[in-house]
Amino acid sequence: MFGFLFQKKLLSKDEVEQLIDEAERIWDGERAQPGYKVDERGSHRSKFFIESNPSLHWLVEDDRIYGTAAQIIGSDLLFTGSEGVVSGYGQAPWHPDRRTLWPGILGYGCVKAMIYLDETTADRGALRVIPGSHRNPMHEGLYQMLRWAPEGDDMHSMGETENPAEMPYGLSGDQMPAFIAESEPGDVLFFNQWLFHAAYNAWPGRRYVAAKFAQPPKNETHLKFHHMYNWVIFDQHKAFAEHKSERIRKMARQVE
Ligand SMILES: O=C(O)CCC(=O)C(=O)O
Ligand SMILES: [Fe+2]
Numbered sequence: 001m002f003g004f005l006f007q008k009k010l011l012s013k014d015e016v017e018q019l020i021d022e023a024e025r026i027w028d029g030e031r032a033q034p035g036y037k038v039d040e041r042g043s044h045r046s047k048f049f050i051e052s053n054p055s056l057h058w059l060v061e062d063d064r065i066y067g068t069a070a071q072i073i074g075s076d077l078l079f080t081g082s083e084g085v086v087s088g089y090g091q092a093p094w095h096p097d098r099r100t101l102w103p104g105i106l107g108y109g110c111v112k113a114m115i116y117l118d119e120t121t122a123d124r125g126a127l128r129v130i131p132g133s134h135r136n137p138m139h140e141g142l143y144q145m146l147r148w149a150p151e152g153d154d155m156h157s158m159g160e161t162e163n164p165a166e167m168p169y170g171l172s173g174d175q176m177p178a179f180i181a182e183s184e185p186g187d188v189l190f191f192n193q194w195l196f197h198a199a200y201n202a203w204p205g206r207r208y209v210a211a212k213f214a215q216p217p218k219n220e221t222h223l224k225f226h227h228m229y230n231w232v233i234f235d236q237h238k239a240f241a242e243h244k245s246e247r248i249r250k251m252a253r254q255v256e
Pocket of ligand 1: 087092097126127197198199210
């Protein structure tokens, strides 16, 4: 309905402490690798964060995460990737993760579960969402907030001008009406990836782990969508494709 579900205290204190320890151990290991680099915004982004670390696999098959995602988009969902991020930026401007590049694609079910490992508040890096912005007319109505990259690159970015008069609605990004998901470790925010979201007042070192899921593609447009955004469903990580858990094998079944 609103495009997101914020589950407070979904993970217990012990579970989240363990998750933080594991994540820190993994990030430390990566920092020690030759050639370790942060991205252009100073973020440490781990690829295949959950898939390549067996100690984190429970996250995607746990009833509280898989089950919630399955209630939102259906139990035949596919795994579409994970992230382990130590963000380096102060703000993530408004954007939807997915855009209507082809007619009929809006509404294709894709959901991201975000677990922030630090306490976040409105004044300190909490994710904000615009309820209902996963649907039209609001979804495309908000595209005027995106500043399109010149050469048709898909990267989204909102004007980060300090001057509200130059902003599409005369409001600076942090003043846009929104639900602010102030999070404590253990809370999980599920959001529809068509939903507009942003983070303001963040700080270098803010950490999150995310898992993504989508409905199985049913037509050519859905397949194009996966080609465009990420190839995970066509090339699932071996650790998941061959997992001992039937639930994980099923969500990582290969799609042609
Ligand atoms: O930095 C954040 O909290 C927002 C990240 C984001 O936009 C995303 O994970 O899709
Ligand atoms: Fe995003």
